[in-house]
Amino acid sequence: MxxxxxxxxxxxxxxxxxxxxxxxxxxxxxxxxxHAINGFGTKLVVWQDSKGELNVLDGYCRHMGGDxxxxxxxxxxxxxxxxxxxxxxxxxxxxxxxxxRVPLRARTQRYETAVVNGQxxxxxxxxxxxxxxxxxxxxxxxxxxxxxxxxxxxxxEINGSHCRELIDNVADMAHFYYVHxxxxxxxxxxxxxxxxxxxxxxxGRPDKTTGGYSDANSTLKSVATYYGPSYMINWLTVDYKGFxxxxxxxxxxxxxxxxxxxxxxxxxxxxxxxxxxxxxxxIAERYTESFGEGFLQDVHIWENKVAVQxxxxxxxxxxxxxxxRWYEQFYTDVADIKPEMTDRxxxxxxxxxxxEYWHAExxxxxxxxxxxxxxxxxx
Amino acid sequence: MPSFVPxxxxxxxxxxxxxxxxxxxxxxLDCLAKVSVKKNSEHHTSIQWSAEAVAACPELCRRTRSxxxxxxxGCPRLAASIEAAVAGGALSVGAEDGY
Ligand code: FES
Ligand SMILES: [Fe+2]
Numbered sequence: 446m447x448x449x450x451x452x453x454x455x456x457x458x459x460x461x462x463x464x465x466x467x468x469x470x471x472x473x474x475x476x477x478x479x480h481a482i483n484g485f486g487t488k489l490v491v492w493q494d495s496k497g498e499l500n501v502l503d504g505y506c507r508h509m510g511g512d513x514x515x516x517x518x519x520x521x522x523x524x525x526x527x528x529x530x531x532x533x534x535x536x537x538x539x540x541x542x543x544x545x546r547v548p549l550r551a552r553t554q555r556y557e558t559a560v561v562n563g564q565x566x567x568x569x570x571x572x573x574x575x576x577x578x579x580x581x582x583x584x585x586x587x588x589x590x591x592x593x594x595x596x597x598x599x600x601x602e603i604n605g606s607h608c609r610e611l612i613d614n615v616a617d618m619a620h621f622y623y624v625h626x627x628x629x630x631x632x633x634x635x636x637x638x639x640x641x642x643x644x645x646x647x648x649g650r651p652d653k654t655t656g657g658y659s660d661a662n663s664t665l666k667s668v669a670t671y672y673g674p675s676y677m678i679n680w681l682t683v684d685y686k687g688f689x690x691x692x693x694x695x696x697x698x699x700x701x702x703x704x705x706x707x708x709x710x711x712x713x714x715x716x717x718x719x720x721x722x723x724x725x726x727x728i729a730e731r732y733t734e735s736f737g738e739g740f741l742q743d744v745h746i747w748e749n750k751v752a753v754q755x756x757x758x759x760x761x762x763x764x765x766x767x768x769x770r771w772y773e774q775f776y777t778d779v780a781d782i783k784p785e786m787t788d789r790x791x792x793x794x795x796x797x798x799x800x801e802y803w804h805a806e807x808x809x810x811x812x813x814x815x816x817x818x819x820x821x822x823x824x
Numbered sequence: 825m826p827s828f829v830p831x832x833x834x835x836x837x838x839x840x841x842x843x844x845x846x847x848x849x850x851x852x853l854d855c856l857a858k859v860s861v862k863k864n865s866e867h868h869t870s871i872q873w874s875a876e877a878v879a880a881c882p883e884l885c886r887r888t889r890s891x892x893x894x895x896x897x898g899c900p901r902l903a904a905s906i907e908a909a910v911a912g913g914a915l916s917v918g919a920e921d922g923y
Contacts, residue, residue, distance in 0.1 A: 794867075
């Protein structure tokens with residue numbers, strides 16, 4: 446039938462996004478051993494040298510392909526387990542213990558690094574440009590001091606979907622109700638330059654009890670900004686029965702293949718005044734757990750959905766097409782970036798109607814539950 | 825360089841529909857900014873800026889780029905200009921089959 450709508454799956458890009466990508470907490474790499482991280486279709490080796498600098502190279506030795514992540518740090522270099530070629534953080538082979546001289550062409554892929562908010566970031570660019578340090582994510586004041594709990598950091602491998610699925614969430618108002626069990630009461634976006642921001646306010650659904658957004662006793666104000674293609678800072682203000690907590694959530698990922706990526710997220714909670722450390726740790730753990738659950742709710746959807754280039758939107762939906770247009774800049778040669786990819790775009794959705802329908806549905810769910818189990822009414 | 829290439833020509837039309845259809849030019853009544861606006865309802869608003877328009881808006885230029893945290897609400901003068909455009913009938917409110 447000609448008027449049946451079909452899904453256009455499109456083709457996924459061959460390249461990986463240009464920009465800063467976070468590999469994890471810097472402290473996990475500082476033990477003088479080589480570390481393996483899957484990324485950009487290969488394996489990377491990360492190690493700390495004697496000056497305390499973190500270095501990142503392609504994990505496979507340019508001699509005969511040995512796995513550098515199984516090698517050893519010798520001096521400032523990473524030594525290959527196969528024939529002991531020694532590679533420096535600048536990507537050059539510094540020494541071949543059994544050879545008179547090192548071939549001039551002995552250079553491998555290196556990644557420029559930065560440490561921000563206690564996390565190791567690397568610059569990826571298929572065009573090979575120098576790292577753009579002006580667009581690093583901002584340092585968070587007070588995080589990593591006594592005022593905040595240390596990062597609680599988690600990693601999750603996602604298979605079967607391109608990382609753009611994760612980005613789409615920025616413009617997705619309605620999924621907060623269905624996937625995260627919250628009423629989004631206010632929802633706005635601003636895309637500009639290399640940043641894309643979601644401003645969201647929500648309250649939990651009283652008919653559900655799992656996940657970071659679903660507590661009916663709490664309201665949430667969230668500002669979440671992607672700084673480039675893969676590193677998001679999410680500032681959350683949670684008001685639980687008048688008890689207000691500031692939570693910072695980092696949501697970042699590294700693409701590992703054409704349809705897989707590693708999701709990483711970290712949580713740091715502002716320590717409420719007047720509480721002892723044990724209570725504070727307990728609160729931080731609860732938030733970590735519940736926002737972690739929130740991610741898993743998304744993951745389940747991503748792993749089972751298909752890619753779609755031509756989403757069909759209703760008028761209550763967020764600006765998915767404009768968001769993808771913004772995201773496209775990271776997959777385009779710098780010379781080919783079009784103004785509309787980076788021009789400022791502001792959007793605010795009307796959540797009134799949607800919330801009317803949703804509240805009616807929740808009321809029905811609660812009534813049904815009360816009828817099934819009269820016991821719960823008295824509680 | 826191909827990235828996310830649609831495999832169906834209709835998809836390009838969809839992209840145009842959702843990003844450009846029904847955009848109406850609104851001039852700020854205060855500064856020289858000209859933006860494109862679409863309103864699906866009283867409250868539901870899309871504002872497409874250009875680099876020139878941002879440069880013309882003193883409100884946006886004043887703000888630091890990295891400071892997205894503190895309630896970047898857009899320019900209040902432009903918001904008032906958009907309301908005026910609606911009141912004057914230059915900008916219609918309502919969606920067309922979801923866009
Ligand atoms: S393969 Fe690495 S030293 Fe030979
Ligand atoms: Fe989500």
